[in-house]
Each structure stands twice: as C-alpha cells, then as structure tokens.
Amino acid sequence: MLGNLLVLVLLIALAALFGWLTYRALRAKKLWVKIVGGILGVAATLLFAAFSFVFAKGMYELNRPHPVAAVNVAFEHTPEQVARGEHLAGLLCASCHSMNGTLPLTGGKNLSEDSGLPLGDLYPPNITPGGRLKELTDADVFRILRSGVRPDGQLSAMGFFPVRALSDEDAKAVIAYLRQAPAVENTTPPLSASPLLVAFTGLGFITAPGADQPIQPVTAPPKAVTVEYGKYIADFGDCRACHGEKLDGNAPPPAPPGGSNLTVIVPKWSKDDFFKAMRTGVDPTGHQMQPPMPWQTIGKLDDVELEALYLYLHSLPPIAPNQ
Ligand code: HEC
Ligand code: HEC
Numbered sequence: 508m509l510g511n512l513l514v515l516v517l518l519i520a521l522a523a524l525f526g527w528l529t530y531r532a533l534r535a536k537k538l539w540v541k542i543v544g545g546i547l548g549v550a551a552t553l554l555f556a557a558f559s560f561v562f563a564k565g566m567y568e569l570n571r572p573h574p575v576a577a578v579n580v581a582f583e584h585t586p587e588q589v590a591r592g593e594h595l596a597g598l599l600c601a602s603c604h605s606m607n608g609t610l611p612l613t614g615g616k617n618l619s620e621d622s623g624l625p626l627g628d629l630y631p632p633n634i635t636p637g638g639r640l641k642e643l644t645d646a647d648v649f650r651i652l653r654s655g656v657r658p659d660g661q662l663s664a665m666g667f668f669p670v671r672a673l674s675d676e677d678a679k680a681v682i683a684y685l686r687q688a689p690a691v692e693n694t695t696p697p698l699s700a701s702p703l704l705v706a707f708t709g710l711g712f713i714t715a716p717g718a719d720q721p722i723q724p725v726t727a728p729p730k731a732v733t734v735e736y737g738k739y740i741a742d743f744g745d746c747r748a749c750h751g752e753k754l755d756g757n758a759p760p761p762a763p764p765g766g767s768n769l770t771v772i773v774p775k776w777s778k779d780d781f782f783k784a785m786r787t788g789v790d791p792t793g794h795q796m797q798p799p800m801p802w803q804t805i806g807k808l809d810d811v812e813l814e815a816l817y818l819y820l821h822s823l824p825p826i827a828p829n830q
Contacts, residue, residue, distance in 0.1 A: 508569075514702045515562050523553035559817065567710025572635050572660035573718045580649045580675075584683040592684025595677055597643075598668055598807050599743070603631040605752055610690055611635050618664075619704075620818040627701035629664050637690030654717040665696050666715035672742035674727035712761050732811055737819025740812055744805065755826035763799050768828060771822040781817045782810075 518828035529552055532544025541739040582588075597610050604612035614633040619626035632639045633701040640648070647658045649808070652673065655666020673681070700708075709714045728735040741747070751758040756768035773781065788796050796802050809817065 508699075511562075511566055511700065511702055511705050514705075515559065515566065518555055518559040518562055521769070522552055522559055525551040525555055532715060545622045552800050561703055561709035563709070565705035565707070568715075569662060569705065573654070573656045573662055573715075574810040575650060575654045575656045575720070575722065577650050577652060577658075578644045578647050578722050578776070580679065580682075582645070582679050582683075584686060587689055588683035591677065592680035592682065594807075594809070595673070595681050596684050598677050598804055599673070602801065602804050604634055611691055612685070613691045614638065616713050617696075621700070625701050626704040626707075628696045628791065630695035630698075632695045633691065633693040634685060635691045636686065637692045640685055640695070643729060645679075645682050645686075648685065649678055650722065652678050653679070653722045654720065656718055662715055662718055662772040666718050668715060669715070670718040670743065671717050671737070672725065672739070674725045674739070677727060677793075678725075678742075691713070706757060709760075732814045732818060734815070734819050734822045735810075737815035737817070737822075740808065740816045741819055744816075751797065753826055754820070754823060765797075766800075768826065769820050770823045770826045771816070771828075774823075774825060778814060778817050781820075785813060 520622060525548055528550025529545060533541055534546050535541050535544060539626055593610065595757055596612065601610055602608050602610055603615050603618065604614075605615050612634045615631040618629040618631065629819065634640050643651070643658065650656055650658075651665050652670045655663050655669045656672075657663045670678070704713065727739045730736055747758070748767070749758055749762050750756055750769050751762075753765075754769040756766050758766050776784070784790045784796065785802050785808070788802045788806075790796060805813075805816075
C-alpha cells in the first residue's frame with residue numbers, strides 16, 4: 508500500500524516535471540527549442556498524467572468499500588450437504604487453497620508465481636476452522652463466494668475468482684463442509700497488490716465481476732445426465748474463462764492462450780474418449796494435455812457430472828475457427 512502510494516506520487520511528480528519543462532521550452536528564445544521541446548514535453552506530460560490517472564484508479568478500485576448487502580443464509584448442516592460440499596471443495600477450492608491441490612484447505616501457493624507476473628502477494632489463505640474461517644459467519648462466506656467482498660466491505664482477492672455460478676444449495680454445501688473440516692493452524696501472508704496489479708486493475712484487465720452486484724438467488728437443475736446439468740458444470744467449472752464465451756477457443760487476453768475449440772473437438776470424441784482424456788490427461792490422438800488445462804480437477808467430477816458435461820459439449824453447434 509505504502510509502496511503503491513510512493514509510485515503514485517512519483518508518477519504525478521514526473522507529470523508535473525514534464526509540464527514545467529514544457530512551459531520552459533515554450534518560453535525559450537530559439538524557435539526549434541520551442542517546437543521540438545513543446546511537442547516532446549506535451550507528449551511526456553500527457554503520458555505521465557495518463558499513467559497517474561490509471562494508477563490512481565487502480566488503487567481506488569482495490570481499496571474502496573463495496574456495499575454489497577449480506578444475505579441471510581441460515582441453514583442446517585446436514586450430512587448430505589457435508590458430503591456434497593467436500594466433493595465440490597475438492598473440485599473448486601483445493602486447486603488454490605492447498606499446496607498440493609487436495610483437501611484440507613490449509614492455504615496455498617502465491618498465485619502470482621503461477622501467473623509468471625509480479626502481481627504481489629496473492630496467497631489463498633487457510634480456510635479450515637483453524638484459519639480465516641473462524642472470523643467469518645456462514646453468511647460472510649456466502650458473500651465472499653458470490654461477490655468476493657469481506658464483511659468490512661473491502662474487496663478480497665477472492666473477488667477476482669468469484670464462484671458465482673455455484674447454486675445456492677451447492678454454495679451452502681461447501682460452507683457446511685468447511686465448518687466441520689478438521690481445524691489446522693497455518694498462516695499465509697496477507698494480500699499485497701504490486702504496482703503491476705494496481706496498474707492492471709486501473710486498466711480494467713483485472714476486475715472483480717461480482718463486487719458491486721446485489722446477490723441473486725442461483726438455482727441448479729437437478730443432478731442428472733442432462734445437457735442442462737452439463738451446462739451448469741461448465742458454468743461453475745469456468746471453461747469459458749479459457750475456451751471463450753462460445754467455447755470455440757476464442758478467448759481474448761488476459762485469458763491464457765491455447766484454449767481449444769471445444770465445439771469441434773469434443774463432438775469427434777466418444778464418451779469414453781472424453782472420460783479418458785479428463786481422467787488421465789491423454790486425448791484420443793495420444794496428446795498429453797498441457798497446463799493450464801485443469802484436467803486433474805475436471806477429472807474429479809463424478810460419472811454423472813462428467814457425462815452431463817460431455818452431453819452439453821456435444822450439444823453445442825460447431826463453430827469453425829475464426830468465425
Ligand atoms: C483461483 C484461486 C482460488 C479459488 C479457486 C478459490 N479461492 Fe478462495 N481465495 C483465493 C485468494 C487468493 C484469497 C485471498 C484473499 C485475500 O487475502 O484478499 C482467497 C480467500 C478466500 C476466503 C477468505 C476471504 C478473505 O478475504 O478473508 C474464503 C472464505 C475463500 N477464499 C473461500 C473459497 C472457497 C470456499 C472456494 C471454493 C468454492 C475458493 N475460495 C476458491 C483464491 C481462490
Ligand atoms: C485455465 C484455463 C482452462 C480452463 C479453465 C479450462 N481449459 Fe480446457 N484447455 C485449456 C488449454 C490451454 C487447452 C489446450 C491444452 C493442450 O492441448 O495441451 C485445453 C484443452 C482442452 C480439451 C482438449 C482438447 C484436445 O484437443 O485435446 C478439452 C476437451 C477441454 N480443454 C475441456 C475443458 C472443459 C470442459 C473445461 C471446463 C470444465 C475446461 N477445458 C477448462 C485451458 C483451460
């Protein structure tokens with residue numbers, strides 16, 4: 508925070524310095540100094556003024572309060588919910604909130620290391636009852652999952668990855684699981700945004716999509732081998748983040764490159780091909796799927812879920828590349 512403030516002061520100081528130099532150049536006696544100095548000076552002043560604006564906007568976005576009203580989510584924690592929640596937490600939370608991608612959720616690696624960019628300290632914390640969970644009510648956790656906003660209105664880094672497509676019932680199941688998981692003590696460093704993350708936020712490359720939206724009820728179709736349930740899995744599994752809105756492989760940055768066109772590939776595969784690819788990482792052509800394709804996580808879907816996902820992908824109209 509302090510470091511970012513210094514960067515902002517430096518950018519504003521540079522804008523002011525170039526503004527002053529421009530003024531001096533325009534008052535120079537020699538005409539060529541006026542013209543060349545004036546043009547360069549105005550360009551540099553505008554550039555640093557724009558940097559300052561973007562940076563200030565990023566700092567504001569990361570630190571301003573988000574008045575998302577809490578929702579009332581009192582519910583029974585039934586054994587069925589705990590079991591369902593454990594399955595979902597293993598699928599959706601363990602890849603970030605643990606060191607090895609499996610439960611328990613004792614805290615994970617700095618996400619900025621994986622991204623390959625110096626984004627700061629983005630450690631998914633320990634969310635067992637021995638960690639951050641003990642400071643949060645069920646309604647607080649529900650709000651963090653939906654909007655990424657903490658009880659005090661501050662944006663949590665969870666806001667960059669909200670699990671908004673998860674139905675109310677499934678979100679409650681995850682919370683039911685979290686509550687009764689064994690308490691483990693482990694602390695991770697607090698969130699710290701680097702100047703690059705601040706700049707990306709100011710430019711709108713990194714957004715917190717749910718942070719300012721009221722929390723709406725989300726329902727899921729009944730769990731069964733249907734296209735509808737498969738779509739629900741693709742929604743909360745966030746396939747579109749890398750494979751594009753239409754799942755045709757057309758995902759603009761900041762999505763990682765290389766997401767395939769699922770609308771033409773999957774229809775060529777049998778159900779067994781699809782199961783084998785997701786559970787072993789090897790596709791029908793013998794190609795070993797490379798990161799960031801999270802086949803290890805997708806492969807943890809149970810048979811009903813995976814077959815529903817296959818049906819859904821099969822049902823998509825094929826979209827030719829570059830269409
Ligand atoms: C893409 C990575 C990622 C995934 C997936 C993810 N989280 Fe997080 N989560 C984070 C990060 C990073 C933070 C740290 C937030 C901070 O310190 O600002 C966090 C913080 C949290 C917090 C504490 C919020 C706070 O700021 O105090 C809770 C609760 C939480 N996550 C629950 C979950 C649950 C439940 C799931 C699965 C349904 C999940 N998360 C999936 C990255 C992730
Ligand atoms: C983090 C990004 C990311 C996410 C999320 C993601 N994928 Fe992928 N996926 C990729 C990349 C990159 C490839 C290409 C990997 C390769 O060919 O080595 C890929 C490849 C695939 C392939 C194999 C294509 C082939 O020819 O072998 C299938 C099928 C697939 N993804 C399905 C899915 C489904 C279904 C989901 C959601 C449940 C999903 N992916 C989520 C990045 C992602």
